[in-house]
Amino acid sequence: MNLKHLLRPALLAAAAALTLGASPPQDWNRAVTRTAQQSHVLGNPAAKVKLATWVSYTCPACARFEQESDAGIKLKYIRSGKVSVEIRHFVRDPIDLTVAMLTNCGPKDKFPLNHSAFMRSQPVWIQTLVRSSKVQQARWSTGDLPTRARAIATDFKFYQIMASRGYDRVAVDRCLADTGMAQRLAAGTEAASKLGVDHTPSFALDGALLYGTGGWDLLQPQIEARM
Secondary structure, eight states: OOHHHHHHHHHHHHHHHHHHHOOOOOOGGGOEEEOTTSOEEESOTTOSEEEEEEEOTTOHHHHHHHHHHHHHIIIIIITTTSEEEEEEEOOOSHHHHHHHHHHTSSOGGGHHHHHHHHHHTHHHHTHHHHTOOHHHHHHHHSSOHHHHHHHHHHHTTHHHHHHHTTOOHHHHHHHHTOHHHHHHHHHHHHHHHHHTOOSSSEEEETTEEOTTOOSHHHHHHHHHHHO
């Protein structure tokens, strides 16, 4: 038996040991960072390409962007660690504020699926706004924040959506009474307006606002060009 045959079992064993001990590539979809401005960075904070998105939960174009882009962004870009996505809120109305407070409810790691749950069900719950009466609208805009938010959560069946995400009513009401969170969301919207954001969805790549980019078909080539 020559030396090659003698060494082969040892080499195979060593290769197997290295394979067993090797760490799998990190899935950056699991990384969520909450900022002081009440936004969330999904993915590698040190990613080469940094995408910021401003969204409103009562914006049909934002819901459409979520549907069209979600799989591609998560599987192709965030997962690799090459692109991070920061979701920033642009609050347009009391219903939008209520949903933003609910998506931010609880630990930061719950935000991505909270966000997705409300965006993907928007075509259903937005019908309450379409069919609303003046009496309902008055309830949504008068009184203190917790009272208004609870009325919106009841009428739009947001309690049921939150229950599907593992939240009981006590936890939901606690988040709806968080005036500090509401102030941070309002401040983030004001800051976005000063940057030049005047519609949703809006996007920035590496800090530069993308004018004239309103959807995934125009955004994706610009991400690719920076990778």
